[in-house]
Amino acid sequence: DAKTTQPPSMDCAEGRAANLPCNHSTISGNEYVYWYRQIHSQGPQYIIHGLKNNETNEMASLIITEDRKSSTLILPHATLRDTAVYYCIIRVTGANNLFFGTGTRLTVIP
Amino acid sequence: GAVVSQHPSRVICKSGTSVKIECRSLDFQATTMFWYRQFPKQSLMLMATSNEGSKATYEQGVEKDKFLINHASLTLSTLTVTSAHPEDSSFYICSARASGQGSQRELFFGEGSRLTVL
Numbered sequence: 490d491a492k493t494t495q496p497p498s499m500d501c502a503e504g505r506a507a508n509l510p511c512n513h514s515t516i517s518g519n520e521y522v523y524w525y526r527q528i529h530s531q532g533p534q535y536i537i538h539g540l541k542n543n544e545t546n547e548m549a550s551l552i553i554t555e556d557r558k559s560s561t562l563i564l565p566h567a568t569l570r571d572t573a574v575y576y577c578i579i580r581v582t583g584a585n586n587l588f589f590g591t592g593t594r595l596t597v598i599p
Numbered sequence: 600g601a602v603v604s605q606h607p608s609r610v611i612c613k614s615g616t617s618v619k620i621e622c623r624s625l626d627f628q629a630t631t632m633f634w635y636r637q638f639p640k641q642s643l644m645l646m647a648t649s650n651e652g653s654k655a656t657y658e659q660g661v662e663k664d665k666f667l668i669n670h671a672s673l674t675l676s677t678l679t680v681t682s683a684h685p686e687d688s689s690f691y692i693c694s695a696r697a698s699g700q701g702s703q704r705e706l707f708f709g710e711g712s713r714l715t716v717l
């Protein structure tokens with residue numbers, strides 16, 4: 490699986506958009522970009538995933554660069570409950586398991 | 600959405616005893632479940648892949664005799680930490696993907712089980 494690089498931590502003001510970057514310069518054509526988050530002492534929660542097109546759901550938007558070497562997760566209006574560790578994961582088509590990197594610890598500040 | 604449940608959520612045991620953690624898929628069948636371990640302030644590390652009706656596949660460095668995995672049905676996998684020691688204290692998390700779903704559906708994770716060995 491391709492490696493990912495994320496900043497270890499970020500702060501975001503409550504109500505503002507949180508933009509979490511992820512570099513995956515070695516991604517292959519059949520690998521998807523997945524985002525999960527983990528709130529303290531809970532299991533990871535699925536957020537969104539994409540291949541090459543930008544994606545949006547009720548939780549977030551995923552922007553993938555044209556060369557697919559990086560992506561950004563956007564939480565449009567961060568709340569205090571969005572404070573968590575966010576993991577960007579590259580997953581091969583058909584693979585069942587996920588390998589987690591170190592993630593970004595997002596702290597939403599009142 | 601699909602739910603994966605773990606039990607117990609917290610367990611404290613004495614050194615040398617064995618502890619069993621259950622992972623259930625509540626509204627779907629899972630031929631494959633995964634067990635992760637997470638130490639404080641670290642990321643999740645895959646321990647093993649649990650396959651219904653067959654032996655589990657362990658990641659390098661994980662002792663199969665120490666961490667016994669049983670996947671006896673399509674909705675239940677168990678992890679038994681045998682002869683637990685303080686260094687086994689950790690947050691154990693399972694995940695599952697429903698059988699027959701498209702290859703890019705998300706994996707569902709349990710709430711995690713925090714083991715403390717005294």
